[in-house]
Amino acid sequence: MRLNLPLTGAEELAAVAEVLESGYLTQGPKAATLEALVNDTVGTEHAFAVSSATTGLHLALVGLGVKPDDEVIIPDFSFPATANVVVQLGAIPVFVDIEPDTFNLAPALLEAAITPRTAAIMPVHAFGLTADMDPINHIAAVHGIPVLEDAACALTALYNGRPAGSLGTAGVFSFHPRKIITTGEGGMITTNDSELAARMRVLRTHGAVRDGLFMSFVDAGFNYRLSDVHAAIGIAQMAKLDHIVGRRQTLASALTERIGSVEGVTAPVVPEGSRHSFQSYVVTLDEDIDRDAVICEMRELDVETTLGTYSMHLQPYFRERFGIPDEALPNATRAHRSALTLPLYPQLSESDVDRVAESLRLAVERVRSAPAAARR
Incomplete structure (x- = not known):
């Protein structure tokens, strides 16, 4: 049984064929349609389709004015792309520990991590569960620091009724095949900040603006666009979004019920007021x-x-560069060694869920009963 399978079919094939037949393959009308669909879902004013969530995070940080030797606060427990984009700017990632039950940045530790060099705070919505954004935003506002949501896994997730991607200065989603919807590779930046949107619009496409017949290059920008081929897949995926998320949540509830009796295993939590997308x-x-x-x-x-x-x-890389001891980040260290991702995707059946839970029970029993030498 696979860990994940994207839900794709004839609709995506037809969408790609339509773009190929049109001859318009780069960023164009399909990308604009996908941006509008995501804006409607997230409730933001601006959305920018990009080539990946990683390039989206990088673009947003550049748009926010993060520069070399600035500091960006991030949770220690995340895919390394979260920190890589900070390093690529010549800035310094400041790792903060997580809450052990949600895997998200611990707001109680945030204030102590802020210095005069802090240029941004980048909470991650781990596995599709939003970080505790109200205290994070409050602390950020007191210090005048922008908040960039790494919402890679969190399309359709809610925090006190508000969608992920609309909770900070900007948010970034991933459309990698393991995410809620996929474009193959791709991502989306969302924001209500019109000034930031204007900067990212220029930076995304080589720093260019249309000046009469030709382009005028007003900044040293990037080529972070999403092609219409990828966007067409995303449009087809967005038509399935309610089914995909609803099915994930149904299966997650069933899995939580079945593993409740497996000794030594703690199921994911969903705090009151939150809706988990269950990307994982x-x-x-x-x-x-x-x-x-x-x-x-x-x-x-x-x-x-x-x-x-x-x-x-x-x-x-980060161990050699920063040399942070494990005891400084105990919850993230433990999560790295004890968190386990189980299969969860819309195509699973009830019997598949039974099989996952039973396999987990058997595996845990075998590991616990193995001689100590065999476990080393």
């Missing part, structure tokens, strides 16, 4: 359970699993 279904194993051994056991049972995501300070 991530459980936490007790510390005495070897997560990597569970992954191997489930592979033997033909069920694909993986880690939750990465504690970035543990990765070789």
Whole structure:
């Protein structure tokens, strides 16, 4: 059983064929339509289709004016792209620990991380659950710092009734095949800040503006556009959005119910007032359970699993550059070693959910009963 399968079919094939037949393959009317659809979903005024969420985060940080030697606060537990875009600007990622139950940035630790060099705060909505944005935004407002949501996993997620991507200065979604919808590769920036939107519009396309018959290049911009081929896939995917998310939530509820009796496994939580998109279904194993051994056991049972995501300070580049001790980020360190992602996607059946839960139970039992030497 695969960890994830994007829900694609005849509609996406037809959409791509239409673009190929039109001869208009680069960013064009399809990209604009996809931007409008995402704006409607998120409730923002501006949306910018980009080639990936990573380029979207980079573009947004440039638009916000982040420069070399500035600091950007991020949670330590995230895919490394969150920190990479900061480093690529010559800025410094400041890693903050997470809340162990939600995997999201701990607002109580935010104030202590702010310095005169802090140029942005970038909370991550881990696995499709929004960070606790009200206290984050309050602290940011007191210090006059913009908030950029890494909402890669969180399309349709809600925080107190408000959509992810509309909760900060700007938000960035991913359309990678493992995300809620896919364009193959691609992403989207959303914002209500018209000045920021104007800067990103120019920077996204080589720093160019239309000046009569020709382009005038007013900045050293990027080529971060999304092609109409990719956007056409996204339009077809957006027509399925309600079904995709509804099915994910139904399956997540069923999986939570079934693994409730598996000793040593904690299901994901959904705080009151939040709606989880369940881009990934991530459980936490007790510390005495070897997560990597569970992954191997489930592979033997033909069920694909993986880690939750990465504690970035543990990765070789960041370890060598910053040398942050594990005890400074205890929750992220533990999550890196004990979080486990289980299969969850719309095509799964109820019997598939039964199989995932039973395989998890068997794998945990086997790992716990293995001799200590075999677990090392």
